[in-house]
Amino acid sequence: MADLATYLLTGLGLVFFIAGTVGLVRFPDQFSRLHALTKGDNLGLGFIALGVAFQAESWAQLAMLALIWVLALLAAGTVAQLVARAALTEQDKP
Amino acid sequence: MTVWLHIVAIVLLASLGGALWRVWRGRSQADRMMAAQLIGTSGVAVLIVLAALQDWTLLVVAFALALLAALAAVGFVTSQSPDGAGDPEEAHPPKGWRDRGRNG
Amino acid sequence: MTRVLLTALIHRALLLGGAWLALTSAALEALAPGAVAVAVAVWLSLRLLPPKHPFALWRLARHVPRFVAGSVVGGVDVARRAFSPDMRLNPGWLELPSDLPDGARVALGGELSLMPGTLSAGTEDGKLLVHLLDTDAGFDRAIPREAEEIAAIIGQARSARG
Numbered sequence: 001m002a003d004l005a006t007y008l009l010t011g012l013g014l015v016f017f018i019a020g021t022v023g024l025v026r027f028p029d030q031f032s033r034l035h036a037l038t039k040g041d042n043l044g045l046g047f048i049a050l051g052v053a054f055q056a057e058s059w060a061q062l063a064m065l066a067l068i069w070v071l072a073l074l075a076a077g078t079v080a081q082l083v084a085r086a087a088l089t090e091q092d093k094p
Numbered sequence: 095m096t097v098w099l100h101i102v103a104i105v106l107l108a109s110l111g112g113a114l115w116r117v118w119r120g121r122s123q124a125d126r127m128m129a130a131q132l133i134g135t136s137g138v139a140v141l142i143v144l145a146a147l148q149d150w151t152l153l154v155v156a157f158a159l160a161l162l163a164a165l166a167a168v169g170f171v172t173s174q175s176p177d178g179a180g181d182p183e184e185a186h187p188p189k190g191w192r193d194r195g196r197n198g
Numbered sequence: 199m200t201r202v203l204l205t206a207l208i209h210r211a212l213l214l215g216g217a218w219l220a221l222t223s224a225a226l227e228a229l230a231p232g233a234v235a236v237a238v239a240v241w242l243s244l245r246l247l248p249p250k251h252p253f254a255l256w257r258l259a260r261h262v263p264r265f266v267a268g269s270v271v272g273g274v275d276v277a278r279r280a281f282s283p284d285m286r287l288n289p290g291w292l293e294l295p296s297d298l299p300d301g302a303r304v305a306l307g308g309e310l311s312l313m314p315g316t317l318s319a320g321t322e323d324g325k326l327l328v329h330l331l332d333t334d335a336g337f338d339r340a341i342p343r344e345a346e347e348i349a350a351i352i353g354q355a356r357s358a359r360g
Contacts, residue, residue, distance in 0.1 A: 007095075010099070024132065037131060041135040041136070045135050048106075048142060052143060055095075057150070061145075065142065065153065072160050075163065075167075078164070083170075085171065086170070089174070
């Protein structure tokens with residue numbers, strides 16, 4: 001049962017990681033690419049962490065996984081804004 | 095399970111490799127930074143998967159990488175600000191910024 | 199000691215103490231150094247980021263499920279567009295007047311960046327700049343409610359506005 005959840009959730013995580021990468025390559029402008037990266041990868045990491053959590057052997061490992069995911073979530077939201085701002089103010093290069 | 099988790103790790107590594115290429119051949123500075131972020135996130139994901147496969151203490155490494163990836167992005171953005179170390183909001187968008195981010 | 203400072207102290211001590219316990223698997227021999235480390239970290243965080251507003255933790259906790267659900271929808275939306283042949287993108291900008299204080303505005307921006315179709319790019323002249331992935335999809339309809347809930351977390355009850 002736990003193994004099934006791991007297969008399903010990590011597989012789902014991979015789909016979102018690939019979607020984020022595909023968006024990063026395909027989307028026409030910087031900001032849309034940033035949407036794809038931020039939302040896709042973050043959800044991918046969340047699902048992979050959740051899937052691996054079903055294999056964890058102790059509460060400490062679960063707590064570490066949760067800590068990593070929360071940190072990644074907060075960082076993703078903040079970094080997305082910072083990079084968007086940098087992209088907006090970046091000078092045009094020939 | 096072991097085989098599947100190895101496949102997951104390999105696919106993640108492949109996306110990481112693609113991102114490395116983007117850092118090298120980025121369309122703009124911001125695009126390169128996005129690729130670097132992708133490397134950070136997929137690196138963390140690979141480490142989480144490897145932790146389940148090999149040794150759970152790798153979770154600490156994943157945590158450290160997540161922390162460093164966030165700080166790397168902050169470092170990049172402050173280096174782009176006018177005095178090289180300041181608040182990114184010091185820099186104002188150039189004229190016509192509304193047209194950026196519209197199919198261009 | 200004011201009430202705002204006291205609640206901030208308790209929240210941060212709980213947060214950092216919890217992080218320490220998670221990092222050390224709550225090992226007994228790590229508790230003593232942890233007490234010192236957490237005390238120093240709380241002091242440093244209060245110095246670097248002094249609390250300015252009351253903070254309702256229960257409101258934040260109540261807000262989390264909506265945020266997680268929103269970020270799942272956001273990821274699914276962006277994945278669908280990435281895989282669809284024509285992507286159906288119609289990107290554009292939205293300028294959002296906001297009277298939230300700095301920290302809360304950054305929190306709102308970060309949250310919007312993970313919710314479906316919106317991405318914040320900081321402020322200009324007191325307006326939050328929001329990039330929309332598709333200006334026709336009505337992604338902006340969720341924004342006032344998010345702003346309102348974040349204002350409520352820092353004790354700024356006010357009427358809904360766009």
